[in-house]
Amino acid sequence: MKNSATWQFTVLDRQRSLWGAAAVMAGFLGTCIPGLVLNFSVGIVIGAVLLVTLPLMYFMMTWSWRQETITLYHDRMESALYGTVYFSDIRKITRPWGANAPGVKLRLANRRISWYMTRSSRAVRQNTPEEVAIFGDFLRHLEAALSKQEQKQFKTSDVKTEDTHPSPAAQLSQINNHPNDNTSLIVGATFILLITMVVAMCATRGRKPDLARMKAASQERFYSNKQKLDELVARRMEKEGGAFLYTNDHAATIKLLPEISTGNPLNIELFQYTEASRDIEAILANPDSAQLDIYIIAGDSAIRRMRSDTSERQFFFRAYDPRQHIRPAGKPWGDTTGQYNDPVLDVSWTVTLKDTSHMLYAIDRSIPGISMMLSQIRLHPSFRFYMTGKVKQGMNEMAFTEAVITLNKLLHRNKVDTITFRITRI
Structure with missing residues (x-):
């Protein structure tokens, strides 16, 4: 319980994001398919789809954000969202696909957890510069704590082995030193995909979908x-x-x-x-x-x-x-x-x-x-x-x-x- 420090910031909840994406897709299909089956005009179908999916996308983005509090100790961290995470359980650290920097995904022995920030003027909601700085500070302290833990394990280990794979600390160091930002690309690509699907389905409305087949x-x-x-x-x-x-x-x-x-x-x-x-x-x-x-x-x-x-x-x-x-x-x-x-x-x-x-x-x-x-x-x-x-x-x-x-x-x-x-x- 010594050498502890605490950070607070908001992050996207991955599970809520998935449920939100499912809700958006359900709203899209539930609006588009009936419109095509009933042979409505292309304008009405596109208008109905936008009227349903845009609010769903907005609520998905806002509902997915949650408050996180992390306390870091010498051998573990305590997370308000994920509970206790021991350093010895961490198998791999990667950057979540589609995440802003800083952002990490931890693969543990029996589960996976992730945090990432959003910084884009075109996003529905984004982290403040202060939150990004706080999260970056947390990642640097986590990197240092992991390095100390790995050095301690190496010194106390009876058998020294050469591991060709980077350690979790080295993986986190690579992430900390090479940030990226592609959230706006993902949001834009998702919106374009939805519009493309509407146009493609409207273009073939003369052929009603054979759902039974x-x-x-x-x-x-x-x-x-x-x-x-x-x-x-x-x-x-x-x-x-x-x-x-x-x-x-x-x-x-x-x-x-x-x-x-x-x-x-x-x-x-x-x-x-x-x-x-x-x-x-x-x-x-x-x-x-x-x-x-x-x-x-x-x-x-x-x-x-x-x-x-x-x-x-x-x-x-x-x-x-x-x-x-x-x-x-x-x-x-x-x-x-x-x-x-x-x-x-x-x-x-x-x-x-x-x-x-x-x-x-x-x-x-x-x-x-x-x-x-x-x-x-x-x-x-x-x-x-x-x-x-x-x-x-x-x-x-x-x-x-x-x-x-x-x-x-x-x-x-x-x-x-x-x-x-x-x-x-x-």
């Missing part, structure tokens, strides 16, 4: 890619091995799959398969890059992904009861209003083993209140419990059988009849 083509592309992905997963499983499941849910299944986005932020039916197709094609282009995770599919089709975060021997647990609802934080006790809309009990956790001699201890200490949770199997017929693991992470048949025997000891200790459990594998 476009949807069918998108769906056909998705299922074609999915078939190729299934073949890829099958080949990977032959090489890496499958997975095991031990559960009292007799209708449950497991699958090994890479992470595929199924999001549709605009909630437009035409784009239902767009994100998934893009992810699948990226995986097919580099077949060995994607990690295969276990997906537990309960008997009622509720899916839970078991994400692996280590190469050590590891297996997973899931507790699921669709009839038990979790009271949200802040909801008063005894308030039953909308209780059936509260989230159901569905939790998962991981047990990592460096050896099998302490497996019983590891499972028994894997989550607080595990004995109470296991007792739910006996007390609630709808309670489902799952244990699963991958061969690639050391859970071969012998290891998983040992894990089943160990778990059964805990189940018997809580008077749970294990005759209702069964083992399956893929």
Whole structure:
């Protein structure tokens, strides 16, 4: 808690910017497509689009700005927007694309964060020169703190290695010494793109868009890619091995799959398969890059992904009861209003083993209140419990059988009849 200094400035919130951009695009499509379908004149369509999109762009730019406060310590910084950021977690520092200088993006071990300024007379809103100076001062102090941290680690390290990649401090120094400014170019290009899209769509208004055909083509592309992905997963499983499941849910299944986005932020039916197709094609282009995770599919089709975060021997647990609802934080006790809309009990956790001699201890200490949770199997017929693991992470048949025997000891200790459990594998 020594050698601390604090800076305050305003920055663009990246997540809010993305949502704002989605709102602008939704306003554009929601105005342009109906106008063309109803065969309005080009002038009316362009006027309606500008009337909707320009205010949305303005509110997007203003809503995206947030107040940031950063306190810098010798080994970390405390951010009002991102919380605690330890220097040892920083893997890479780059300049955000489209950012004014000064501006940085930090790639940490498990997330990415970014700050950047805007200085342009053509921007809807811009940082003041004082804020830019404050932020530049913060970056210089951060560079110095990172350099000290890296020098300290180098001196105390037993093994000296030559790293051909620049250190985070060196990367930040490069950014501090080479500022740039291209915000006005991006704002202008975005506006020109919107106008170009309006003109292009108006120029072809005589041919009404065949949305059904476009949807069918998108769906056909998705299922074609999915078939190729299934073949890829099958080949990977032959090489890496499958997975095991031990559960009292007799209708449950497991699958090994890479992470595929199924999001549709605009909630437009035409784009239902767009994100998934893009992810699948990226995986097919580099077949060995994607990690295969276990997906537990309960008997009622509720899916839970078991994400692996280590190469050590590891297996997973899931507790699921669709009839038990979790009271949200802040909801008063005894308030039953909308209780059936509260989230159901569905939790998962991981047990990592460096050896099998302490497996019983590891499972028994894997989550607080595990004995109470296991007792739910006996007390609630709808309670489902799952244990699963991958061969690639050391859970071969012998290891998983040992894990089943160990778990059964805990189940018997809580008077749970294990005759209702069964083992399956893929």
